[in-house]
Amino acid sequence: MMRDAMPSLPGISLPHSDSLFQHAACGLLLCATDGTILKVNATFCGWLGYTAIDLLGKKKLQELLTIGGRIFHQTHWTPLMQVQGMASEVLLDMRQRQGQSVPMLFNAVRREHDGVLYDEIAVFVATDRRKYEQQLQLARSKAHALNEELALADRRKDEFLATLAHELRNPLAPMRNVLEVLKLAQLEDPNLSWARDVLGRQLCHMTHLVDDLMEVSRITRGRLELRRHSVELAPVVEAALHSVATLVAESGHRLHVEQWPSAIWLDADATRLGQMIANLLTNAAKYTPAQGAIWLTVERVLDDVLISVRDSGIGIAPEHLARVFDMFSQLEPALSRSQGGLGIGLSLVRGLAELHGGSVSAHSDGVGQGSTFTLRLPLPATPAPAPSPSAASRQLQAGSRDGKVLVIDDSADAAESLALALDILGYDMRTAYDGAAGIALAESFQPQVILLDIGLPRMNGYEVARHLRSQPYGRDVILVAVTGWGQDKDRKMASDAGFDLHLTKPVDFYELDTVLQKMLKTT
Amino acid sequence: MRIEHRNNIRVAEPPATLQQQGAAATIVFVHGFGCDQTMWSYLEPLFRVRYRTVLFDLVGSGASDLSAYNFDSYASLDAYARDLRQIIKAVADGPVICISHSVSAMSTLLATLAEPRLFRAQVMLAPSPCYIDDPATGYKGGFSREDIDDLLNTMDSNYLGWAATMGPAIMGVPERPALGQDLANSFCRTDPDIARHFAQTTFLADHRADLPHNVTPALIVQCDDDFIAPLSVGSYLREMLPHSHLQVIENAGHCPHMSAPETSYRAVRTFLDGLGL
Numbered sequence: 001m002m003r004d005a006m007p008s009l010p011g012i013s014l015p016h017s018d019s020l021f022q023h024a025a026c027g028l029l030l031c032a033t034d035g036t037i038l039k040v041n042a043t044f045c046g047w048l049g050y051t052a053i054d055l056l057g058k059k060k061l062q063e064l065l066t067i068g069g070r071i072f073h074q075t076h077w078t079p080l081m082q083v084q085g086m087a088s089e090v091l092l093d094m095r096q097r098q099g100q101s102v103p104m105l106f107n108a109v110r111r112e113h114d115g116v117l118y119d120e121i122a123v124f125v126a127t128d129r130r131k132y133e134q135q136l137q138l139a140r141s142k143a144h145a146l147n148e149e150l151a152l153a154d155r156r157k158d159e160f161l162a163t164l165a166h167e168l169r170n171p172l173a174p175m176r177n178v179l180e181v182l183k184l185a186q187l188e189d190p191n192l193s194w195a196r197d198v199l200g201r202q203l204c205h206m207t208h209l210v211d212d213l214m215e216v217s218r219i220t221r222g223r224l225e226l227r228r229h230s231v232e233l234a235p236v237v238e239a240a241l242h243s244v245a246t247l248v249a250e251s252g253h254r255l256h257v258e259q260w261p262s263a264i265w266l267d268a269d270a271t272r273l274g275q276m277i278a279n280l281l282t283n284a285a286k287y288t289p290a291q292g293a294i295w296l297t298v299e300r301v302l303d304d305v306l307i308s309v310r311d312s313g314i315g316i317a318p319e320h321l322a323r324v325f326d327m328f329s330q331l332e333p334a335l336s337r338s339q340g341g342l343g344i345g346l347s348l349v350r351g352l353a354e355l356h357g358g359s360v361s362a363h364s365d366g367v368g369q370g371s372t373f374t375l376r377l378p379l380p381a382t383p384a385p386a387p388s389p390s391a392a393s394r395q396l397q398a399g400s401r402d403g404k405v406l407v408i409d410d411s412a413d414a415a416e417s418l419a420l421a422l423d424i425l426g427y428d429m430r431t432a433y434d435g436a437a438g439i440a441l442a443e444s445f446q447p448q449v450i451l452l453d454i455g456l457p458r459m460n461g462y463e464v465a466r467h468l469r470s471q472p473y474g475r476d477v478i479l480v481a482v483t484g485w486g487q488d489k490d491r492k493m494a495s496d497a498g499f500d501l502h503l504t505k506p507v508d509f510y511e512l513d514t515v516l517q518k519m520l521k522t523t
Numbered sequence: 524m525r526i527e528h529r530n531n532i533r534v535a536e537p538p539a540t541l542q543q544q545g546a547a548a549t550i551v552f553v554h555g556f557g558c559d560q561t562m563w564s565y566l567e568p569l570f571r572v573r574y575r576t577v578l579f580d581l582v583g584s585g586a587s588d589l590s591a592y593n594f595d596s597y598a599s600l601d602a603y604a605r606d607l608r609q610i611i612k613a614v615a616d617g618p619v620i621c622i623s624h625s626v627s628a629m630s631t632l633l634a635t636l637a638e639p640r641l642f643r644a645q646v647m648l649a650p651s652p653c654y655i656d657d658p659a660t661g662y663k664g665g666f667s668r669e670d671i672d673d674l675l676n677t678m679d680s681n682y683l684g685w686a687a688t689m690g691p692a693i694m695g696v697p698e699r700p701a702l703g704q705d706l707a708n709s710f711c712r713t714d715p716d717i718a719r720h721f722a723q724t725t726f727l728a729d730h731r732a733d734l735p736h737n738v739t740p741a742l743i744v745q746c747d748d749d750f751i752a753p754l755s756v757g758s759y760l761r762e763m764l765p766h767s768h769l770q771v772i773e774n775a776g777h778c779p780h781m782s783a784p785e786t787s788y789r790a791v792r793t794f795l796d797g798l799g800l
Binding site: 034062066067068069070071072074075076078079080082083091092093103130133134137 | 555556557558561562564625666670671672673674675676677678679680726749750751774776777778781782
């Protein structure tokens with residue numbers, strides 16, 4: 001090192017360069033390429049407690065490292081020096097003669113002198129740097145742990161939402177049954193008739209909220225399975241318009257609808273498609289002051305269909321546009337809002353749109369300027385129109401249906417209300433509140449149909465079903481599973497246990513009656 | 524994802540005359556823990572005159588696709604063995620010769636056990652079936668569990684220095700041989716989390732039980748001053764591995780293909796000649 005003559009200042013006496021080398025503020029070494037120490041300064045020797053005589057020609061640099069450092073030296077340092085000719089800021093622990101280890105920072109360059117390669121190395125004590133690094137690493141692992149915790153909390157929240165939606169659905173079932181009973185009754189008192197209609201509307205509203213909550217929690221947990229079919233768009237749009245008609249009318253909004261002139265067929269889940277459109281319409285109605293205007297437009301653009309809902313409402317500030325689709329995002333604090341809601345409607349639309357391979361976007365010129373939400377869904381590659389189901393009247397008629405039906409449900413309200421509603425339709429009804437009682441009753445009553453709750457105490461619905469199927473009287477009975485869970489997995493389990501049919505709570509009364517009629521006819 | 528991209532595979536075709544005869548065998552070079560295919564820059568050109576050569580980076584190293592590194596599956600050498608078999612099938616029509624360094628000698632052995640028909644011969648440079656001593660059987664791997672923990676700590680403490688050391692900056696070393704700039708720039712650059720995980724997988728692996736099942740001719744190249752795989756490991760391997768030859772090279776450290784490419788070449792040459800390859 002320092003072979004070249006350096007220019008010097010005339011007339012000033014400076015320390016000799018060898019003294020500079022020996023007592024430099026860093027350790028300096030010259031090593032052969034195999035690590036043998038050929039020259040070393042006093043600073044380095046002092047740090048490690050050796051004399052130069054102990055080291056020169058006798059020790060290799062790597063022999064002063066800890067074991068871990070020696071492995072690293074072999075696997076990284078040596079190849080690095082050979083290929084790259086340098087290494088910088090490598091932090092390794094060196095062993096002092098007394099056995100203590102000291103963290104040191106290495107910079108090295110491989111250079112040729114008179115045809116021979118040498119490694120020139122500068123070393124710094126890095127105790128403080130090691131401490132900083134340890135602190136940084138600690139902070140990093142803490143942040144990592146915190147992230148894990150947050151992810152866990154998020155999962156728990158999703159699971160809680162799923163349970164909440166499920167539990168909220170359960171009481172809705174008997175309430176809906178009672179309402180069906182009330183609808184079948186001829187009410188003389190106009191007050192009672194009004195009260196029944198209010199109950200009906202509010203129950204419908206609540207069912208929608210719970211359904212949204214259920215759907216959004218399924219999407220966040222990746223458990224939503226679409227039931228895609230070839231669906232004609234126009235009737236779905238009509239049904240969505242119908243579902244928000246009351247809300248729109250109450251606010252005095254004018255609704256302008258522009259459907260596409262020719263039929264559009266989508267490969268979509270009809271229920272979810274309607275849910276998306278209804279949610280956009282509900283959103284528009286809620287965030288538009290009374291006597292406003294809402295425009296719904298359906299158009300085809302290239303390979304997509306665009307369903308736009310525009311309103312003359314309160315609009316969205318530019319800084320809020322990006323957040324409107326986030327879950328629980330509501331642009332105003334709950335207390336200052338006149339409109340309720342869970343803040344999941346738009347989040348649900350986005351989730352459902354993405355599951356359909358589409359997207360949803362929001363546009364607004366600013367606060368007070370109204371908003372436009374556009375749902376974009378891809379058209380199927382080959383449109384295959386399926387025969388559209390005839391829109392039969394969903395009005396149930398009291399009458400004399402033929403058939404013996406047993407309801408087994410541990411919720412007495414649910415069982416009795418369902419039985420009462422079916423009784424008015426003319427079915428011969430019995431109820432039981434647990435599996436054992438249900439099995440006993442099945443034996444004596446010999447029903448043609450058994451509606452069986454899955455979440456029964458002691459003996460669950462699957463076990464009851466298996467038992468019933470093993471009995472002579474249960475071999476040909478129509479077994480219908482009624483549960484709060486509507487996953488494909490649940491359907492599969494129900495079918496494995498011997499159920500003929502799986503219905504999700506709250507049971508659609510019309511659907512149940514239709515199915516029962518059909519199944520009773522075929523057996 | 525294409526394997527060529529995942530493992531950054533480079534194929535060098537043999538000279539045209541050999542190609543016409545259809546005689547050129549394929550050699551696949553498998554780098555070990557630490558760096559990447561650049562390690563072969565000194566040895567591989569010596570084989571190129573007679574063979575079709577294939578270089579690649581292990582997933583997680585060099586210019587491989589780091590997003591393919593799954594911490595669960597790459598926790599054992601089986602994942603590397605599976606990758607190697609996929610690579611061989613992607614680049615060659617018939618069986619190949621593998622030259623593998625360090626821990627990859629064991630991954631290669633696992634691959635030969637799983638699908639022997641893909642291999643003609645294997646060369647193990649500085650291999651070790653197990654780095655940790657096993658007092659119960661008297662096996663001397665060279666290290667204790669504490670030593671390996673110390674290495675992992677060393678790697679942790681180099682977390683910040685990593686980018687600078689392994690980074691693209693090449694400062695003032697004009698007299699370095701003209702390695703392609705692109706190669707030198709990527710050399711040893713890797714994600715520190717992956718490197719630490721790979722270190723753990725490498726140094727805690729124990730494949731001694733796999734050795735007796737070997738059916739592929741093997742050359743063990745051992746260095747007399749290798750700190751990572753001491754001579755005792757070489758003799759153990761020779762004893763336990765059927766169809767194997769041991770060749771000891773002097774003063775070549777842990778990377779004989781870098782520090783003594785000519786000597787390494789001669790050892791491999793003799794071995795391949797003996798097999799008529």
